[in-house]
Amino acid sequence: MAMDRMGQLVIRLRDSSRAGKLAWTETAAEDAFRVSFARHSIQISRVDDRNSQYYAVHILNETGRVIEEVTPHTVDEFMFDAGTIFAELYELARMKARGIDEALADILQELGTDGESEGRNA
Secondary structure: OHHHHHHHHHHHHHHHHHOOOOOOEEOOOOOEEEEEOOOOEEEEEEEEOOOOEEEEEEEEOOOOOEEEEEOHHHHOOOOOOHHHHHHHHHHHHHHHHOOHHHHHHHHHHHHOOOOOOOOOOO
């Protein structure tokens, strides 16, 4: 069952991204991010239709050609809450590719610690 395996792929990508194991990079497209493996790559992108927004995962071969597209709609039969999982994967990939964690760490370090403001909302 190919669609069941596609769902497993998306979940494993999400879990590996959570664990910081994947090196997501930016692409030429504003809302797409890519991670490379030995012979294939995965790209996740945000798709804005007239009536909706969703996320798509593309499997690319070694020449960069899309060989499969997976969306929440194509795997929702095999995956509980597919839309949420795809959205989380997209956000994890975006944050990694754009270096958000490093930026936050740098900024927080530059701000230093202020004993009076820690734990309080300003």
